[in-house]
Amino acid sequence: MKELDIGIVKAKLKEATIGIAGLGGLGSNVAIALARAGIGRLVIVDFDSVEKSNLSRQAYTVDQVGMRKTEALMQNISKANPAVDVTAMHLKLEPGAMDAPFVSVDIIIEALDNAETKAMFIEEISDKLPNKPIIVASGVAGIRGTERIQMRRSGNLYLVQDEKAPSCYDAAVLAPKVGIFAYWQASLALEILLEGADVD
Amino acid sequence: MSIKVNSNKVDWVEGETITELLRRMNYVYPMLVIKMDGVVIPRAQYPEKRIPDNCTLEIIHLESGG
Numbered sequence: 295m296k297e298l299d300i301g302i303v304k305a306k307l308k309e310a311t312i313g314i315a316g317l318g319g320l321g322s323n324v325a326i327a328l329a330r331a332g333i334g335r336l337v338i339v340d341f342d343s344v345e346k347s348n349l350s351r352q353a354y355t356v357d358q359v360g361m362r363k364t365e366a367l368m369q370n371i372s373k374a375n376p377a378v379d380v381t382a383m384h385l386k387l388e389p390g391a392m393d394a395p396f397v398s399v400d401i402i403i404e405a406l407d408n409a410e411t412k413a414m415f416i417e418e419i420s421d422k423l424p425n426k427p428i429i430v431a432s433g434v435a436g437i438r439g440t441e442r443i444q445m446r447r448s449g450n451l452y453l454v455q456d457e458k459a460p461s462c463y464d465a466a467v468l469a470p471k472v473g474i475f476a477y478w479q480a481s482l483a484l485e486i487l488l489e490g491a492d493v494d
Numbered sequence: 495m496s497i498k499v500n501s502n503k504v505d506w507v508e509g510e511t512i513t514e515l516l517r518r519m520n521y522v523y524p525m526l527v528i529k530m531d532g533v534v535i536p537r538a539q540y541p542e543k544r545i546p547d548n549c550t551l552e553i554i555h556l557e558s559g560g
Contacts (some may be wrong), residue, residue: 320560408560409525409556409558412525413527413537416534416556417534417536420534430554430556434557435557435558449529449532451529459559461559462557462558
């Protein structure tokens with residue numbers, strides 16, 4: 295990459311804000327990837343605390359068990375890249391107000407767990423913030439099927455998906471597969487932010 | 495007289511609702527997001543929302559895990 299292009303990338307990422315709904319296997323890894331890439335600001339939202347069982351896939355450490363995910367992830371982001379401005383919201387996204395934390399972000403990452411909550415979130419964001427890109431992931435559970443993972447786009451809705459994956463209630467969710475989804479979501483966010491820039 | 499469902503050409507049925515189309519196409523996944531000509535249709539409207547001729551539908555199936 296040319297030196298000039300690195301400068302463009304850094305400047306564009308520095309001025310960008312990404313909102314992340316849910317800080318589990320998807321959201322925590324998306325946040326770390328974007329922090330390392332040099333994103334300017336992250337708005338991270340979750341109501342949960344770190345559990346020992348989360349460590350098989352989520353970007354937390356043993357000493358953080360019991361902490362709020364928002365606080366633990368703030369620590370980890372800061373260790374990876376202290377220049378990121380993090381706004382952490384320890385709250386449960388409730389229907390009717392799911393858009394509130396994300397009104398001022400450039401791109402929204404859907405990183406929620408339950409399929410029904412995912413659907414409600416997508417419906418509400420599409421209705422209230424129709425011009426905001428939203429990057430959704432679905433089908434992160436299971437061991438097999440990595441080759442099935444694909445990206446679909448419909449307007450401002452981007453979907454990273456394994457359409458044939460089992461539910462997380464029927465199969466394990468482990469770091470390698472969910473990590474592919476998370477890093478793909480983060481990569482799409484960069485593509486959207488850098489659209490039109492001569493960076494490749 | 496046809497509609498598009500996830501890029502596949504499907505016969506248009508006059509007066510058919512989203513719920514009826516899902517049944518006709520044997521959709522078994524419980525949690526979907528559906529865009530009709532680019533607009534997300536709230537789930538509560540599936541039983542009444544009629545599909546016009548030449549409509550483009552995108553049906554996204556969501557699975558738990560995240």
